[in-house]
Amino acid sequence: MPDLRRITFVSLSCVLLFGTIYSVAYNTYIDTSDPSVALGRAPHPLAESSYFARKNNVLNTLFIKKAWGWTTAAFVALLLTAPTPRPSSRRAAMTLRERLGKWAAATGVWLLFVVWFFGPGVMERVLSLSGAECVVRVPSGEVLAVPTELCASRTIVSPATHPELFIPSPRGILEGNSDWRTLPRMMRGHDVSGHVFLVTMSLLFLADMVRPSLNIPKGKLPTAHFYALLGTGVLMLIWMLALFTTSLYFHTPFEKLTGYLAGLVGFLVTQLPPLQDPLPEVLAVDSEELKHD
Secondary structure (H helix, E strand, C coil), X not given: CCCHHHHHHHXXXXXXXXXXXXXXXXXXXXXXXXXXXXXXXXXXXXXXXXXXXXXCCHHHHHHHHHHHHHHHHHHHXXXXXXXXXXXXXXXXXXXXXXXXXXXXXXXXXXXXXXHCCCCCCHHHHHHHHCCCEEEEECCCCCEEEXXXXXXXXXXXXXXXXXXXXXXCCCCCCCXXXXXXXXXXXXXXXXXXXXXXXXHHHHHHHHHHHHHHHHHCCCCCCCHHHHHHHHHHHHHHHHHHHHHHHHHHHECCHHHHHHHHHHHHHHHHHHCCHHHCCCCCCCCCCCHHHHHHC
């Protein structure tokens, strides 16, 4: 049987490539590091004609923004319902350890890239090193540069909490906007596509988790595990759709490429030799048990 990881890799690569080529040919993508886009001032030009070009579409708000949570939920469902080999508890423990090790490694990569890497995450460091600056857009429409630390710490600012940032105060902040506050954002620079990164890694990770279950003989698949596999399959299709819509409507081609490469690196970390089970991949069906059936 073909390796599901390879099938998934080829499929997601084709989806991303096709979407990116289409976005360039028909000019459907936007540069997410552009000030008007980064600060939420201007909607996508195609927002009226295409539902998935809107940032508030259900795919983005319900799934992509919580992508690793959904992927972890699928992983836990597969883990809890997967049958275990009987003759060797050591082999079962190794299988469990391998799965948990791969999940921990992928989670670590996600945290390092997105959340924390001795301070800001790797992606935010790339954004900063490539010339991005931390800014806020005030009610008058002006863009005001603020210290980078405020973006790194995700600190909400306002004339009340940070009066030194608004001296002299831009028109429209203090007059009639005393309750105004906002979250600073990075703009310009190279904005690595976090969506492409996370969805690429999630798809390959789930393919790796599903792969052993494909070796279970027909009729030996527990009902609970069947539904866990079905749910994971649906989630993988959702991730493919998310990858396609992102490739069509958001980020520059180079930003999508770097997100894709980062996702591949994240998955390859889970394939390092220390995380591999040295024993054969057999799930739930004992060879002795099969002889008696």
